[in-house]
Amino acid sequence: MTNQIDSFLSDWTEAERTGDRGALGRLLTDDFVGVGPPGFTLPKPAWLARHEPGELAYDTFALDEVQSRVHGDAAVVTARQNARGSYQGRPTPESLRATLALVSDGGDWRLAGIHMSFIAGTPGAPPVPGGGPRSTPEEESG
Numbered sequence: 001m002t003n004q005i006d007s008f009l010s011d012w013t014e015a016e017r018t019g020d021r022g023a024l025g026r027l028l029t030d031d032f033v034g035v036g037p038p039g040f041t042l043p044k045p046a047w048l049a050r051h052e053p054g055e056l057a058y059d060t061f062a063l064d065e066v067q068s069r070v071h072g073d074a075a076v077v078t079a080r081q082n083a084r085g086s087y088q089g090r091p092t093p094e095s096l097r098a099t100l101a102l103v104s105d106g107g108d109w110r111l112a113g114i115h116m117s118f119i120a121g122t123p124g125a126p127p128v129p130g131g132g133p134r135s136t137p138e139e140e141s142g
Helices: 002-018 021-027 044-049 137-141
Strands: 028-035 041-043 056-071 074-087 095-105 108-118
Touching (some): 002 021, 002 074, 002 095, 021 028, 028 044, 041 044
Antiparallel strands (some): 028 041, 095 108
């Protein structure tokens, strides 16, 4: 079953990289929900609309550090998403941690949801709270 999941992930990453809305439409469940790194949610139509011309464009898009756990007709996949691209002309984060919820639908895997989080210290991620050097009260006063 892991080979089928690997094949699904390969198809999905290729569809995301190339902006293939037709393929993505087939790979996502009708009730799909994506959660972006800062916490916004996108239902399937909005997820697909990201790939309209002039919106989201990837130069590269790949997964590594992939771990899959199958539970009956469902699977949970955690991975590191590495991508270079832009959204409405602004660079996208280069690395994200992603959790994908897959369901088996008539023997084919489909993506029911994805939740993405920034990876601290990677390009495009917000700064780590409290991660920078701190000054002492003595340094601040003078």
